[in-house]
Amino acid sequence: MTSRVSRAELSAAERALRSRIAQIASNERFLRGTLSERSSKCGKPNCRCANGEGHASLYLVQNHGGTVRQLCIPKMLQDPVRQAVGEFQEMQRLLHEVSELEWKRFLARKG
Numbered sequence: 705m706t707s708r709v710s711r712a713e714l715s716a717a718e719r720a721l722r723s724r725i726a727q728i729a730s731n732e733r734f735l736r737g738t739l740s741e742r743s744s745k746c747g748k749p750n751c752r753c754a755n756g757e758g759h760a761s762l763y764l765v766q767n768h769g770g771t772v773r774q775l776c777i778p779k780m781l782q783d784p785v786r787q788a789v790g791e792f793q794e795m796q797r798l799l800h801e802v803s804e805l806e807w808k809r810f811l812a813r814k815g
């Protein structure tokens with residue numbers, strides 16, 4: 705068995721999954737990690753945060769080879785980063801689905 709698939713052996717559903725993967729891979733930014741919203745007080749006594757809610761900040765948290773690292777995301781990048789994190793998750797979900805189909809194909813062949 706070669707590792708190459710022929711389009712003919714793929715169901716329409718699997719072809720659609722693979723096209724979506726290719727589309728994300730070539731057109732979208734993606735970032736692995738989880739987003740965490742935190743609020744903090746800046747420490748300035750006259751700031752509005754002293755009495756009320758803290759300043760909201762967004763962090764991207766990532767497990768990197770066993771250690772956790774994080775990035776503080778500036779306001780102007782929050783939307784694109786949220787988008788990129790979503791794309792990564794979708795990509796991962798799609799890859800799992802295709803792998804699952806491959807698993808079933810493999811089982812079917814063995815018998």
Ligand SMILES: [Zn+2]
Pocket residue numbers: 745746747748751752753754759
């Ligand atoms: Zn403040």
